[in-house]
Amino acid sequence: MAKVLMKGNEAIGEAAIRAGCLNYFAYPITPQSEVAEYLSRRMGEVDGVFLQGESEVAVSYMIFGAAGAGARVFTTSSSPGISLMSEAMSYIAAAQCPAVFVNIMRGGPGLGGILPSQGDYFQATKSVGHGDFRLLVMAPASVQEAVEMTMQAFPLAEKYRNPVMILGDGLIGQMMEPVEFPDHLKVEPVDNSSWATSGMDHRGSKTRNLVKSLFLDPAALNNNNLVLKAKYERMQREEVRWETYNGDGDYDALIVSYGTMSRVCRTAIDNMQAEGLTVAMLRPQTLFPFPEQAVYEAATREQCRVVISVEMSMGQMVEDVQRSVKGHRPVQWYGKCGGEVPTPEEIVEVVTESLAAN
Numbered sequence: 001m002a003k004v005l006m007k008g009n010e011a012i013g014e015a016a017i018r019a020g021c022l023n024y025f026a027y028p029i030t031p032q033s034e035v036a037e038y039l040s041r042r043m044g045e046v047d048g049v050f051l052q053g054e055s056e057v058a059v060s061y062m063i064f065g066a067a068g069a070g071a072r073v074f075t076t077s078s079s080p081g082i083s084l085m086s087e088a089m090s091y092i093a094a095a096q097c098p099a100v101f102v103n104i105m106r107g108g109p110g111l112g113g114i115l116p117s118q119g120d121y122f123q124a125t126k127s128v129g130h131g132d133f134r135l136l137v138m139a140p141a142s143v144q145e146a147v148e149m150t151m152q153a154f155p156l157a158e159k160y161r162n163p164v165m166i167l168g169d170g171l172i173g174q175m176m177e178p179v180e181f182p183d184h185l186k187v188e189p190v191d192n193s194s195w196a197t198s199g200m201d202h203r204g205s206k207t208r209n210l211v212k213s214l215f216l217d218p219a220a221l222n223n224n225n226l227v228l229k230a231k232y233e234r235m236q237r238e239e240v241r242w243e244t245y246n247g248d249g250d251y252d253a254l255i256v257s258y259g260t261m262s263r264v265c266r267t268a269i270d271n272m273q274a275e276g277l278t279v280a281m282l283r284p285q286t287l288f289p290f291p292e293q294a295v296y297e298a299a300t301r302e303q304c305r306v307v308i309s310v311e312m313s314m315g316q317m318v319e320d321v322q323r324s325v326k327g328h329r330p331v332q333w334y335g336k337c338g339g340e341v342p343t344p345e346e347i348v349e350v351v352t353e354s355l356a357a358n
Contacts, residue, residue: 003178008143008168009034011179012076012102013042015150018181020189021072021100022048025062027055027081031114031170032104035076056081060088067097068211070196072154072189074100079108079120082128089163090129094213094224096195098157101135102150102166104173107338115339116170118259121316124167125288132225134232136164136239137287139258143177145285151185156239158190160231167287169312171260171341235289242291245269247280250303253351254329255281256295256321257310261335261342265310268347279351280304287317295324304329306358310347311335330358 006014013035016024024043026036036052043050053059059075063085066073077085082103092099103124107117124137136156140146146168153164193203197211215221245262246269247254257265262283269279282298284291299307307329309318318333325331334350336342 003180005176006143006179007034007174007176008146009076009104009173010038011143011147012150012166012173013038015147015181016074016100016154017042017046017048019072019151019154019186021074021154022046023066023071023073024049024075025051025053025059025066025073026075027053027059027077029056029078029081031106031173032076032078032102034173035102056084057088060085063099064088064092064095064097067092067099068095068197070192070198074102074154076102076104078104079106079112082120082123086123086129089135090131090133091213092163093129093133093135093228094131095211096161096228097211098154098161099163100150100153100157100166101163103168105167105169113339114170116260116312116341117337117339118169118261118312119314119316119337120167121287121311121313124165125290125320128165133228134235134288136160136162136235136289137167138164138241139167139285139287140172141259141262141283143172143175144179146172147179147181148185151181155187155190158192160235161195162231167259169259239286240289240291240294241285242294243283243285244298245281245283246273246278247282247298249278250301251278251280252303252305252355253279254299254301254304254307255279255310255347255351256284256307256317257281258284258287258317261310261312264342264344265347268344268351271344272348272351277352277355284317290320290324292320292324295321296326296328299325299329306354307331308351308354309333310342312341313337330354
């Protein structure tokens with residue numbers, strides 16, 4: 001399969017089409033607007049649907065409607081736009097509808113800036129919307145991985161009848177890299193005739209399907225939450241993904257980093273290796289479910305003395321790292337935000353100082 005050079009945002013749009021999603025509703029916000037620009041042309045070429053809503057709130061309820069009718073549907077946005085969509089995400093999760101959301105993060109809080117940031121980790125994994133619900137969150141570190149995760153997101157959303165989020169940053173959206181679109185990642189939609197509001201005639205059924213998130217009876221609402229909880233526990237058993245770098249042998253320090261920040265960490269690790277300092281990295285590919293056991297096992301290797309969470313934020317994933325390590329090793333955080341990206345040299349300095357202190 002030939003590779004093609006594509007910008008990240010455009011590759012994400014093409015990946016959705018290759019995955020069989022022909023319904024895209026969106027509202028422009030940088031640094032992800034090229035997804036909408038690309039799909040405004042491409043959807044017409046593949047007999048798909050492209051619709052720009054009047055706001056992110058409107059788009060999110062279009063997503064709810066299409067998902068409730070059983071269509072493969074997705075949207076892309078960035079930080080404040082995702083905040084506006086969060087109410088509908090809660091409805092979608094409560095009603096158990098599959099949908100895919102892509103967040104190409106910008107700096108914050110507030111209006112922030114369009115340069116790379118990872119400041120939405122809490123939002124994606126802990127507090128995207130009201131009520132007891134979770135998203136399955138995937139974090140690509142390259143344009144190729146963004147393509148693959150986008151294609152994988154649709155069958156995962158249908159498997160769990162739950163929203164899935166691809167969490168990238170401005171670098172993922174704006175950089176250009178060679179990509180391919182693996183045919184084996186296109187999975188046909190599952191049978192949704194038992195729940196989707198696709199029409200009794202269409203389904204050949206005499207039974208109405210009702211998609212709802214309203215349960216006035218307390219016992220019924222509690223039961224729905226228990227069903228959702230069991231689903232999230234299944235995700236934690238079956239969907240946790242991570243990757244290690246330089247972690248086969250002994251190492252003095254463990255870096256935990258995700259997304260494009262992890263690529264900078266790889267360079268820092270290579271530089272330290274050349275100077276005789278052995279450091280490993282564990283990169284979560286799913287942020288929920290978080291690879292707790294993998295982090296614990298990597299952190300408690302006999303020679304490992306310190307764990308450092310490196311992020312483009314003011315310290316968010318570090319809380320999950322601390323929870324995973326369970327006090328068996330010192331856990332530190334290093335990061336920048338606002339669009340500044342920690343350099344390999346800065347990471348080397350932080351690791352060296354941490355090892356000297358521990």
